[in-house]
Amino acid sequence: SQQGEEDPQALSIQEGENATMNCSYKTSINNLQWYRQNSGRGLVHLILIRSNEREKHSGRLRVTLDTSKKSSSLLITASRAADTASYFCAPAAAGNKLTFGGGTRVLVKP
């Protein structure tokens, strides 16, 4: 079974708006990683947040982690059409094995 679960499953926004997606997981983790996947393409690593961190930024991305609630969020600010993709959270347990959710499909309309 997949540990990471993203919400919502799909998101449609206008270019320039912010996009927020959430991730919940079940067991303790070493870190949590977010990935992007364009249709039919490979996974691109976006950001890794460690279990002892609460917030991390990378360019237009902001990730939060709340280990007490076993949840994380990814915020994309000032979205662009090129941000259209599926976004996956992947909690990492022992061995850095990733357990992906079903992803959030984001559509950014120009």
Next chain:
Amino acid sequence: DTGVSQDPRHKITKRGQNVTFRCDPISEHNRLYWYRQTLGQGPEFLTYFQNEAQLEKSRLLSDRFSAERPKGSFSTLEIQRTEQGDSAMYLCASSLASGGPYNEQFFGPGTRLTVL
């Protein structure tokens, strides 16, 4: 290009045939992972290696599946007696193990398997 490479990119086979996929990780990475992804789903973990040692296998990895990393560099994933349910994208990723369990994984482009 020094990223993770996978070969072939596409494979079409008939049910019952054997197939083998290859993954070449980033050269200094000592951990290598295999995942499987079906349409509309996230990747599912199959197995991983640290150097040449296979450290964990998912229960998804039936006895028809075998993976090797003989010299701690490239890895192969073999599926014997393929079934239509094996149709999926097979993804390989690599990472460093040093510095604690905080290392991002870099993914290859995947091998798309279609079993007819």
